[in-house]
Amino acid sequence: MQTMMQQMINGLSLGSIYALLALGYTMVYGIIKLINFAHGDIYMLGAFWGYYAINYLHFGFVGALLSAMVMASLSGVLIEYLAYRPLRNSPRIAALITAIGVSFFLENGMSFLFGANARNFPQVITTKTYYFFGVGISNVQLLILFTSLVLMVLLQFIIKQTTMGKAMRAVAVDPQAAQLVGINPDHVISFTFALGSALAGAAGVMIGLYYNSIDPLMGMVPGIKAFVAAVVGGIGSVPGAAVGGFLIGLLETGVQAIGLSAYKDAAVYLVLILMLVVLPAGLFGKRQREKV
Amino acid sequence: MLKNLRSKLSWLAIMVGGFILINVGVLTGVINTFIENALVTVGINIILAVGLNLIIGFSGQFSLGHAGFMAIGAYATAIVTQNMATPLGFYLAMALGVVIAIVAALIVGVPTLRLRGDYLAIATMGAAEIIRVVINNLKITNGPAGMFNIPPLASWPTVYILMCVTTVVIVNFIHSRAGRAVMAIRDDDIAAESIGINPTKWKLAAFVLGAATAAIGGSLHASYLQTIAPSDFGIMNSISLLIIVVLGGVGSMTGTFVAAIVLGIIDTALQNFGTLRMVIYALALILLMVFKPSGLLGRYELSFGRKRRARKEAASS
Amino acid sequence: MTKQLVIDHVSKVFGGLKAVADVSLTINQGALIALIGPNGAGKTTLFNMLTGESGPTTGKITLSTASGDVDISKKKAYQVAKLGVARTFQNIRLFGAMSVKENVLVARTHLYHEDFLGTVLRLPQFYQREHDVGAAADELLDFFDLTAVADEPTASLPYGTQRRVEIVRAVATKPQLLFLDEPAAGMNPEETADLSRLIARVREHFGITVVLIEHDMSLVMNLAEYIYVLDHGAMIAKGTPQVIQRDPQVIRAYLGGDSDA
The missing domain is CATH 3.40.50.300 (P-loop containing nucleotide triphosphate hydrolases)
Known part of the structure; x- marks a missing residue:
């Protein structure tokens, strides 16, 4: 029971990182139907910015987190403007290849500029572990869970309550109709990238603190898993992405806990395939059938 | 009939001509070991990408799991030939790899091929990763360290000939009853069903044939390079094959050849640039897609005898 | 009746x-x-x-x-x-990248069989089959007055012609x-x-x-x-x-x- 609780806590911490990333995937996919392969690399950029902000600008955790969110936002918007916007009306496979190209570019560009080796993330917060009934939870874990939840609530508020959020939902449903009622899709798409990337940037800083190690390729695998989380939750659905992220995190730590850690990635993909076959629209998605 | 003969002879002349050209290059020393390596890599990439183009370009199924089937061929060859280091062993191993890849493709394809577009891509990617994780944890495959000292039973002529054979098989498959059925499903699956075509059956046929050629490519890869590891068959490897297909033009086999050769040249030319190589490669990829999203050749095919025509790119959605 | x-x-x-x-x-x-x-x-x-x-x-x-x-x-x-049972669709559904003749040929898929080896190795029986099915398609195209556009990709045809291609494709089954x-x-x-x-x-x-x-x-x-x-x-x-x-x-x-x- 204690180990199970412990795994739950570890799983939720990891899961909240996946959830933050998955939100970016799901929003971008919902609006321009693109698997933004470079999203995991934005998370890497966020982690690297946090590293420099803390080490050289002597920022505290909150300063590093917020500035990383801003920097990640800017990178996301810039990438969309330079690489994806020209391809908006091209075959989707071309846009996907471009996204892969951007991902390669960021990974190798960072390796080229700063070296490919892993480095220690500065520990701005001294890790303390609290025990409740034998179950340990560290202050970093609490911080990750708390920050993620705040960000998710904030995101939900922006999407549901603000004009821009409503415009986002309108463009996701029907870009042409949205344009007819005076919404500029370019602005909305930029805003979507800004939001999604900010969450990824925050996730990057937090994972740096949690795992204490960052490198230019750190975004690859979590990126793919977060996309899986978005699909499991139902692509395009914001609550789905959050729930999917937590589920994937729990699944991973759960498989590890029963001694099959070598198979934890396989378990994630197996769940993905089963999910797609049984419930193709995901947990929260809507299924549409083509009309004849 | 005469037209067919002329076309056949033209293709045969090209294949024999290419062989002689490389042979002369090797004999005169123009093609050194380094270039030979690059050529063989291009040849293996062509085998893999032609099969992937059949799946993506002609049957319209977006698969991102090609490296998984390649891994099956590679490991079957490594395991069998280490116990039977003869040419016969090599071809038996290749056949075994093909059979296992076909079975795996059926297991993966039956449930997933009804998914569309990106969903299928993610599902096939997941399936390939599962294959890789299993290989990573088995004893017979020597786990994450991989296998080395695989007997060198595939020389460049083997690769060249098999490249020609697999291409001829796939191109002939496309220009037949089966190929037409497969393309009809790609263009409009509802209309295809309305004329009596079972979509699942034909999609599966193309997927299985593509997987079988991937196993052949993997088999040659293992035997030529003599070392393999699970990390050689990851998502990035599936993606680099996808890049060849998209760069050449989805649905153009000629384009696949051109793209595999062009990328081979770029790769060789940038060999000494270290990390910068990948940066340039990535930039080139982005620029190419932004300025020529339909790939280098679109859907153009080189042909003899038939009236030449570039197909209209109608079904690009 | x-x-x-x-x-x-x-x-x-x-x-x-x-x-x-x-x-x-x-x-x-x-x-x-x-x-x-x-x-x-x-x-x-x-x-x-x-x-x-x-x-x-x-x-x-x-x-x-x-x-x-x-x-x-x-x-x-x-x-x-x-x-x-054959049909056409309210909003035309043709195989856009395929030619008119290929649209007709593919409608015959269920009417004959082909062997994999004969096809990929281009054995004589392949040419015999292609000739037979091709002749039947030509006859149909002639009946529907579509011979002139037989090699055109259907997506490039005018609307009225596309409707006719859809009917000939249905009849070809x-x-x-x-x-x-x-x-x-x-x-x-x-x-x-x-x-x-x-x-x-x-x-x-x-x-x-x-x-x-x-x-x-x-x-x-x-x-x-x-x-x-x-x-x-x-x-x-x-x-x-x-x-x-x-x-x-x-x-x-x-x-x-x-x-x-």
């Missing part, structure tokens, strides 16, 4: 909405009938059920084939097509029964008259039973022997063109009256 298709108390429900409500009708072999009704009356939904595109919620559809009667209400579209969903939509009067003659010729030459959905009343009245009228998913009238033209219920359905269609 022998029965070709018996539709027995068929209904289709989407969510809570009854798109087709308890429709029964019998189509005789060799008939040329029309299905009319205002937009949203359930005509295409009925077609989709009869061709296996989406099965009925309740009811039974029985098709007479050479090997006896078959219940097709649970069968998939490709199985129904193989039993001899060697059907017993042909469903045409608004074949004259978007055509000018001259093209409609040509189409009308073509449908009559197809029926006569190939001995196919034809059922069409159409809004163009000149085509319907001039071509159909018998007309069924659907409104709000229910059959409200049936009869010869002369009878239907004078039916007060049909006139009300079309002109509005108390309905909101």
Whole structure:
């Protein structure tokens, strides 16, 4: 029971990182139907910015987190403007290849500029572990869970309550109709990238603190898993992405806990395939059938 | 009939001509070991990408799991030939790899091929990763360290000939009853069903044939390079094959050849640039897609005898 | 007259909405009938059920084939097509990247077999098969006056020609029964008259039973022997063109009256 609780806590911490990333995937996919392969690399950029902000600008955790969110936002918007916007009306496979190209570019560009080796993330917060009934939870874990939840609530508020959020939902449903009622899709798409990337940037800083190690390729695998989380939750659905992220995190730590850690990635993909076959629209998605 | 003969002879002349050209290059020393390596890599990439183009370009199924089937061929060859280091062993191993890849493709394809577009891509990617994780944890495959000292039973002529054979098989498959059925499903699956075509059956046929050629490519890869590891068959490897297909033009086999050769040249030319190589490669990829999203050749095919025509790119959605 | 298709108390429900409500009708072999009704009356939904595109919620559809009667209400579209039922679509669905001739050739897929080895190795039997199926396709293209555009990709053809290609593709499956969903939509009067003659010729030459959905009343009245009228998913009238033209219920359905269609 204690180990199970412990795994739950570890799983939720990891899961909240996946959830933050998955939100970016799901929003971008919902609006321009693109698997933004470079999203995991934005998370890497966020982690690297946090590293420099803390080490050289002597920022505290909150300063590093917020500035990383801003920097990640800017990178996301810039990438969309330079690489994806020209391809908006091209075959989707071309846009996907471009996204892969951007991902390669960021990974190798960072390796080229700063070296490919892993480095220690500065520990701005001294890790303390609290025990409740034998179950340990560290202050970093609490911080990750708390920050993620705040960000998710904030995101939900922006999407549901603000004009821009409503415009986002309108463009996701029907870009042409949205344009007819005076919404500029370019602005909305930029805003979507800004939001999604900010969450990824925050996730990057937090994972740096949690795992204490960052490198230019750190975004690859979590990126793919977060996309899986978005699909499991139902692509395009914001609550789905959050729930999917937590589920994937729990699944991973759960498989590890029963001694099959070598198979934890396989378990994630197996769940993905089963999910797609049984419930193709995901947990929260809507299924549409083509009309004849 | 005469037209067919002329076309056949033209293709045969090209294949024999290419062989002689490389042979002369090797004999005169123009093609050194380094270039030979690059050529063989291009040849293996062509085998893999032609099969992937059949799946993506002609049957319209977006698969991102090609490296998984390649891994099956590679490991079957490594395991069998280490116990039977003869040419016969090599071809038996290749056949075994093909059979296992076909079975795996059926297991993966039956449930997933009804998914569309990106969903299928993610599902096939997941399936390939599962294959890789299993290989990573088995004893017979020597786990994450991989296998080395695989007997060198595939020389460049083997690769060249098999490249020609697999291409001829796939191109002939496309220009037949089966190929037409497969393309009809790609263009409009509802209309295809309305004329009596079972979509699942034909999609599966193309997927299985593509997987079988991937196993052949993997088999040659293992035997030529003599070392393999699970990390050689990851998502990035599936993606680099996808890049060849998209760069050449989805649905153009000629384009696949051109793209595999062009990328081979770029790769060789940038060999000494270290990390910068990948940066340039990535930039080139982005620029190419932004300025020529339909790939280098679109859907153009080189042909003899038939009236030449570039197909209209109608079904690009 | 022998029965070709018996539709027995068929209904289709989407969510809570009854798109087709308890429709029964019998189509005789060799008939040329029309299905009319205002937009949203359930005509295409009925077609989709009869061709296996989406099965009925309740009811039974029985098709007479050479090997006896078959219940097709649970069968998939490709199985129904193989039993001899062909169709065209309201919004044309061609294989856009393939040529006109390839569109016809591919419709023959279920009519012959090919062996994998013979095909990929290009053995003589491959050429024999391709020659046979090609000759049959050429004959059909000639009948439909499409020989001149045989090698054109269908996506590049004008609208009226695309409609004709869709019909020849359906006929190429060697059907017993042909469903045409608004074949004259978007055509000018001259093209409609040509189409009308073509449908009559197809029926006569190939001995196919034809059922069409159409809004163009000149085509319907001039071509159909018998007309069924659907409104709000229910059959409200049936009869010869002369009878239907004078039916007060049909006139009300079309002109509005108390309905909101």
